[in-house]
Amino acid sequence: MRKADVTCxxxxxxxxxxxxxxxxxxxxxxxxxxxxxxxxxFDGTNLVVYRLTIQPVRAPVYSVKQFDDRRS
Structure with missing residues (x-):
């Protein structure tokens, strides 16, 4: 048996x-x-299983503020 940690x-x-x-x-x-x-x-020669251990925090799609070059 082999154990490993994998990151997406x-x-x-x-x-x-x-x-x-x-x-x-x-x-x-x-x-x-x-x-x-x-x-x-997988090629099917060995049994491989994955278990999610760290779920990432998802940032909103538009989390970056748009650059505004207008001067006041």
Whole structure:
């Protein structure tokens, strides 16, 4: 068994990844449940599971104030 911590490159969510060599897995993909970023594609040789451990704080889409170059 192998344990690892994985961070989503897109949103920063944290995961615990477990891989079992003694169990066959399923061919497929795992996407981040927060932003849908592809974290890993599986070939099915080993059982791999992910658990969300750190959910990122999502900032509003328009959190940056627009620059206003008008002078008063």
């Amino acid at each position: 490159a897109c949103c920063g969510a944290g995961f615990r990844r477990l891989e079992l060599w003694s169990e066959p897995g399923v061919k497929g993909e795992y996407h981040c449940p927060v932003c849908d970023y592809l974290l890993e594609a």
